[in-house]
Amino acid sequence: MSAVARRYPGEAPALAMTHLSKRFGSSLVLNDVTLEVMPGEVHGLLGQNGSGKSTLIKILAGFHDPEPGAELIMYGESVPLPMPAGAARKRGIAFVHQHLGLVPSLSVLENLLIGAIASEDRWRVDWRREAARARETFARFGLTIDPTARIADLPQVERALVAIVRAFEDIRTASSHGQGVLILDEPTPFLPKLGVDKLFDLVRTIVKEGTAVIFVSHDIDEIREITDRATVLRDGNLAGTLTSRDATADEFVELIIGRRVSLYKTAVRDVTALSVAISARNVTGEILRDVSFDIHRGEILGLTGLIGSGFDEMPYALYGARPASAGTVEILGKSQPLSKMSPPAALEAKLALLPSDRLGAAGVGNLTIAENMLLPVLQDFVRWFRLDWSRMSGRASELGKQYDVRPNRPAQTLSSLSGGNAQKVLMAKWLQTAPLLLMLDEPTQGVDVGARQQLFAALDHAAGKGTSILVASTDYEQLAQICDRVLIFARGQVVDVLAGAAISKDAIAERCLLSLGTSAFSNVPEVVAA
Numbered sequence: 001m002s003a004v005a006r007r008y009p010g011e012a013p014a015l016a017m018t019h020l021s022k023r024f025g026s027s028l029v030l031n032d033v034t035l036e037v038m039p040g041e042v043h044g045l046l047g048q049n050g051s052g053k054s055t056l057i058k059i060l061a062g063f064h065d066p067e068p069g070a071e072l073i074m075y076g077e078s079v080p081l082p083m084p085a086g087a088a089r090k091r092g093i094a095f096v097h098q099h100l101g102l103v104p105s106l107s108v109l110e111n112l113l114i115g116a117i118a119s120e121d122r123w124r125v126d127w128r129r130e131a132a133r134a135r136e137t138f139a140r141f142g143l144t145i146d147p148t149a150r151i152a153d154l155p156q157v158e159r160a161l162v163a164i165v166r167a168f169e170d171i172r173t174a175s176s177h178g179q180g181v182l183i184l185d186e187p188t189p190f191l192p193k194l195g196v197d198k199l200f201d202l203v204r205t206i207v208k209e210g211t212a213v214i215f216v217s218h219d220i221d222e223i224r225e226i227t228d229r230a231t232v233l234r235d236g237n238l239a240g241t242l243t244s245r246d247a248t249a250d251e252f253v254e255l256i257i258g259r260r261v262s263l264y265k266t267a268v269r270d271v272t273a274l275s276v277a278i279s280a281r282n283v284t285g286e287i288l289r290d291v292s293f294d295i296h297r298g299e300i301l302g303l304t305g306l307i308g309s310g311f312d313e314m315p316y317a318l319y320g321a322r323p324a325s326a327g328t329v330e331i332l333g334k335s336q337p338l339s340k341m342s343p344p345a346a347l348e349a350k351l352a353l354l355p356s357d358r359l360g361a362a363g364v365g366n367l368t369i370a371e372n373m374l375l376p377v378l379q380d381f382v383r384w385f386r387l388d389w390s391r392m393s394g395r396a397s398e399l400g401k402q403y404d405v406r407p408n409r410p411a412q413t414l415s416s417l418s419g420g421n422a423q424k425v426l427m428a429k430w431l432q433t434a435p436l437l438l439m440l441d442e443p444t445q446g447v448d449v450g451a452r453q454q455l456f457a458a459l460d461h462a463a464g465k466g467t468s469i470l471v472a473s474t475d476y477e478q479l480a481q482i483c484d485r486v487l488i489f490a491r492g493q494v495v496d497v498l499a500g501a502a503i504s505k506d507a508i509a510e511r512c513l514l515s516l517g518t519s520a521f522s523n524v525p526e527v528v529a530a
């Protein structure tokens with residue numbers, strides 16, 4: 001018997017789904033899956049990209065109909081499937097997706113009330129009373145968020161907290177006993193460690209009231225920290241359910257992938273002996289202030305810091321995608337003012353950028369996988385003034401196999417792929433061009449543990465062939481796995497550098513936290529080569 005079941009002897013599950021199957025055309029993406037979550041439990045949901053997690057959640061939301069035979073029981077009561085529109089909310093099932101679903105231009109309070117106003121025909125709102133009530137609600141969770149603040153002005157952590165509190169309040173509206181299920185679908189990407197801690201504190205408070213939480217994530221450390229048990233899906237099948245505190249990270253990885261994998265680790269090397277490929281000098285932008293550093297040929301350089309420290313502005317400034325008010329970039333010895341840099345000029349100089357916004361800035365959702373993948377090399381596929389689709393499809397299929405894109409169907413649109421698989425396509429798109437500098441913003445967010453190792457190996461391979469790689473990320477573990485050096489940013493400046501064997505997840509986390517009290521060093525010797 002699991003720890004949770006023992007904690008609640010004789011209690012009915014908050015949610016029990018059985019015989020859950022789902023077919024899209026000829027592919028069976030969920031096959032007779034069972035999921036059981038107890039009241040007061042935080043239950044993880046894991047699986048490789050495309051394993052069926054989102055499909056399961058969309059069935060709970062009433063967005064997809066399951067195959068006949070599926071059963072759902074909540075707190076001992078049978079719930080008819082498919083779930084009609086709006087039924088999930090009434091049953092006390094609430095969702096927080098990665099994009100949080102908040103309206104940035106509205107206040108916290110307006111965002112809290114938006115659902116109620118839309119669904120309850122509320123014409124008159126006593127804003128002052130509602131603001132006082134919102135303050136009380138936040139205080140109950142130990143939060144001091146101003147209800148009149150605009151969402152756009154809040155730090156990312158507080159936005160996530162607002163979205164979670166709002167979802168939980170929806171559950172309390174549906175059931176005064178807090179009986180319900182809160183589904184958090186990858187809510188932590190881009191949050192610094194401190195933010196994740198705050199979010200986890202909130203989750204622990206919520207489950208104390210008896211609500212169950214389903215927590216979807218690719219981060220095994222987070223799953224082990226916050227969940228009681230975790231269910232793993234593999235290729236649409238139930239791979240197993242683990243008691244989180246008893247399972248090791250390796251056991252999780254093995255259940256997710258179906259075999260043992262070793263985590264990729266770039267060999268420790270002294271990159272300062274390599275020639276300098278690119279130099280950023282005195283870069284100043286919205287947050288960045290007078291930042292200078294060099295990237296060596298074939299170096300993998302990490303940029304990190306707490307949210308708002310400016311590290312993630314750098315790739316866009318160097319690429320000319322966001323204006324820099326001052327600074328230059330020196331490419332193979334040729335200097336260019338950043339004020340004149342533009343994406344076409346960057347491409348011409350063999351600089352490539354993979355933004356974090358996959359279906360917005362990075363890829364075109366309604367174009368095919370093949371078109372997205374081959375965009376930078378389309379001229380190679382022109383024959384008699386026309387694109388040779390069959391060769392394009394063949395090449396895209398080869399790349400798809402190499403990067404393990406699932407499903408590997410070049411004619412399918414990019415938007416039909418799961419988030420992680422879309423990222424594999426976009427990574428393949430740039431790596432095949434062997435750029436001088438490849439800049440990546442949060443490259444593995446949403447990418448599963450197996451595919452991550454493949455992408456890391458691909459980056460390492462590209463670096464070995466001379467491509468310099470800049471990775472802006474708050475995923476310290478990933479930086480520790482692949483980087484030769486890591487620059488730590490605070491208040492728009494580089495305040496610390498880690499290199500070689502000194503780089504570890506804990507060392508980066510510690511330096512980022514320490515950076516809060518450090519003043520910037522303007523001339524760190526490891527940053528700017530002598």
Ligand SMILES: Nc1ncnc2c1ncn2[C@@H]1O[C@H](COP(=O)(O)OP(=O)(O)OP(=O)(O)O)[C@@H](O)[C@H]1O
Nearest residue numbers: 024029048049050051052053054055418419420421
């Ligand atoms: N509307 C759809 N039409 C056709 N196939 C779909 C549709 N939605 C999902 N799929 C397919 O179903 C499978 C499961 O996808 P799902 O999005 O549930 O995976 P996931 O585990 O959430 O992945 P990720 O971790 O990348 O978000 C994938 O092969 C996906 O391509």
